[in-house]
Amino acid sequence: MAAPKRGCFITFEGGEGVGKSTQAQLLAERLRDAGFTIVTTREPGGSPRAEALRRVILSGAAQPFGPSGEAILFSAARIDHIDKKIEPALAAGQWVICDRFADSTRAYQGAAGKLDKGLIDSLERVAVGDTKPDLTLILDMPIERSLARAAERRDPGAAPDRFEGESRGFHEALRQAFLDIAAAEPRRCVVIDADHPSDEVAKAIWATVRERLRVRPRARGKRS
Numbered sequence: 240m241a242a243p244k245r246g247c248f249i250t251f252e253g254g255e256g257v258g259k260s261t262q263a264q265l266l267a268e269r270l271r272d273a274g275f276t277i278v279t280t281r282e283p284g285g286s287p288r289a290e291a292l293r294r295v296i297l298s299g300a301a302q303p304f305g306p307s308g309e310a311i312l313f314s315a316a317r318i319d320h321i322d323k324k325i326e327p328a329l330a331a332g333q334w335v336i337c338d339r340f341a342d343s344t345r346a347y348q349g350a351a352g353k354l355d356k357g358l359i360d361s362l363e364r365v366a367v368g369d370t371k372p373d374l375t376l377i378l379d380m381p382i383e384r385s386l387a388r389a390a391e392r393r394d395p396g397a398a399p400d401r402f403e404g405e406s407r408g409f410h411e412a413l414r415q416a417f418l419d420i421a422a423a424e425p426r427r428c429v430v431i432d433a434d435h436p437s438d439e440v441a442k443a444i445w446a447t448v449r450e451r452l453r454v455r456p457r458a459r460g461k462r463s
Contacts, residue, residue, distance in 0.1 A: 243332030256389030
């Protein structure tokens with residue numbers, strides 16, 4: 240029996256409150272309806288060890304170690320995530336949709352955190368290797384809107400997490416970092432204007448996925 244064709248790897252990126260999690264789930268539903276087997280996941284997290292590191296990072300417990308310490312923890316989580324979840328799914332012919340991936344480390348710890356690019360590149364080579372996204376959807380909107388949406392989604396009385404609580408200047412640098420990544424890698428990255436109703440953003444994403452990955456509905460019973 241021939242080995243299954245390798246699946247596609249799609250990542251969602253962007254700042255706080257831009258709607259990545261919502262749009263990742265909507266795209267997963269659309270692709271399942273088209274006959275694909277979809278695995279959804281997130282970073283930091285996605286595997287038991289990586290989820291444990293997620294709790295440490297987002298609680299702010301790793302903040303005293305600075306951007307370099309956080310980048311190393313993110314990379315450790317990413318290694319386990321790839322080994323335990325992403326690579327097995329792709330090898331089995333499944334499509335993987337991930338809410339954040341290596342571009343977030345480039346943007347958060349690299350550009351906004353002013354961490355040396357050489358260190359970021361080295362960590363990415365070790366952690367990611369050849370497991371690179373086929374398509375990265377970068378959701379973008381003005382900082383005022385994204386931070387307001389991030390605040391709205393928090394439980395009443397809950398404090399901002401480690402990154403939501405950063406300064407406006409940090410979030411401006413973060414937004415620009417993602418736009419710079421998209422400009423540097425146009426074959427992989429597409430910027431999506433997320434400052435619209437959710438259904439309109441979902442339509443733009445679906446059109447992009449169909450065009451870039453040549454998605455065609457599959458016959459039922461022939462999922463991969």
